Amino acid sequence: MELGIALTLIATVGWGAGDVFARKAMFGASAITVLALMITISVITLGIVSLILEGPGAFGGNDLRFFGLVLIMGALTWVTGNLLYFHGMKRAGVIIAAPILGAAPLAAIALAVTFGGEKPNSWVLLGAVLIVTGVGILVTDRKRVLQ
Amino acid sequence: MSTPVHAEEPALAPDNRVTSGIAFTIFAGLSFALSGFLANDLVDGGHPGVIVGFYEGLCGLALVLAINVRQFRGRPQVTRAAMFWITLAAAGFATAFACFYTALSRIDFSVGAPILGAVPMVSYVVILFVLRGEEHITPRALLGAMLVVAGVGIIGITN
Numbered sequence: 001m002e003l004g005i006a007l008t009l010i011a012t013v014g015w016g017a018g019d020v021f022a023r024k025a026m027f028g029a030s031a032i033t034v035l036a037l038m039i040t041i042s043v044i045t046l047g048i049v050s051l052i053l054e055g056p057g058a059f060g061g062n063d064l065r066f067f068g069l070v071l072i073m074g075a076l077t078w079v080t081g082n083l084l085y086f087h088g089m090k091r092a093g094v095i096i097a098a099p100i101l102g103a104a105p106l107a108a109i110a111l112a113v114t115f116g117g118e119k120p121n122s123w124v125l126l127g128a129v130l131i132v133t134g135v136g137i138l139v140t141d142r143k144r145v146l147q
Numbered sequence: 148m149s150t151p152v153h154a155e156e157p158a159l160a161p162d163n164r165v166t167s168g169i170a171f172t173i174f175a176g177l178s179f180a181l182s183g184f185l186a187n188d189l190v191d192g193g194h195p196g197v198i199v200g201f202y203e204g205l206c207g208l209a210l211v212l213a214i215n216v217r218q219f220r221g222r223p224q225v226t227r228a229a230m231f232w233i234t235l236a237a238a239g240f241a242t243a244f245a246c247f248y249t250a251l252s253r254i255d256f257s258v259g260a261p262i263l264g265a266v267p268m269v270s271y272v273v274i275l276f277v278l279r280g281e282e283h284i285t286p287r288a289l290l291g292a293m294l295v296v297a298g299v300g301i302i303g304i305t306n
Binding site for chain 2: 003004005007008009010011012013014015016017018019020021022023024025026027028029030032033034035036037038039040041042043045046047049051053056058059062065067070071072073074075076077078079080082083084085087088089090091092093094095096097098099100101102103104105107110114121123124125126127128129130131132133134135136138139
């Protein structure tokens with residue numbers, strides 16, 4: 001459990017810093033070029049790490065369902081996810097885009113309530129109100145400055 | 148130092164440009180939430196997180212190249228400085244995917260996802276060093292980001 005939390009915190013730092021580095025790169029390349037080069041380097045890195053940690057055998061033995069799901073995930077994460085996010089960052093700036101993306105757990109709660117039949121407690125509702133207020137402040141900030 | 152490249156800059160009014168950027172980001176957030184849910188399913192099924200991240204990236208690369216095939220016919224313009232930041236960003240993202248997908252085999256998605264709500268705060272700290280003079284953190288932006296992080300934190304703790 002503790003290792004899981006620690007790994008998630010490392011992931012938080014990786015994504016938080018990676019977003020800003022990607023935004024910085026966009027001053028010298030188009031969003032789509034940044035994304036394509038980033039995925040290429042990420043895939044090579046993950047491939048090498050997988051080889052070291054799991055061995056070559058881990059790349060095989062996956063069923064059709066696995067490949068179907070990773071294809072959907074690839075589309076969600078890199079096309080409708082990062083591609084749109086990078087365009088969003090280029091247009092709105094990382095200062096506005098990053099907190100809006102950070103509000104994604106609110107969508108997970110909405111899905112759980114709508115489709116999972118879950119009933120949120122008052123703390124969850126308070127958290128949701130804070131998120132909506134925060135996003136509202138960001139979206140209506142007219143003093144945002146780019147470049 | 149090469150000259151900056153500003154390809155793909157949309158010809159929109161600044162305010163419309165920002166609004167469309169916000170809409171893109173909201174849609175991206177929904178995509179990430181759904182993708183994380185699916186990753187949790189695969190990792191719970193015994194697939195190593197790094198392998199899931201590798202194949203996901205491979206599929207993503209194929210899709211991004213297929214969708215933007217026309218843009219990549221010519222040689223893309225990338226300054227040397229941009230390549231440096233792209234490499235750093237890729238290292239950050241690869242680390243994040245490997246760590247988070249591995250973490251999902253040890254913790255529930257409902258526990259891990261709210262922790263990622265702290266990503267904006269990490270970004271703001273990095274912005275102070277990397278994007279100084281290029282993006283400015285206004286008091287309103289800081290207040291909005293803090294409220295989002297506080298809200299996600301409350302949901303994460305009470306879950």
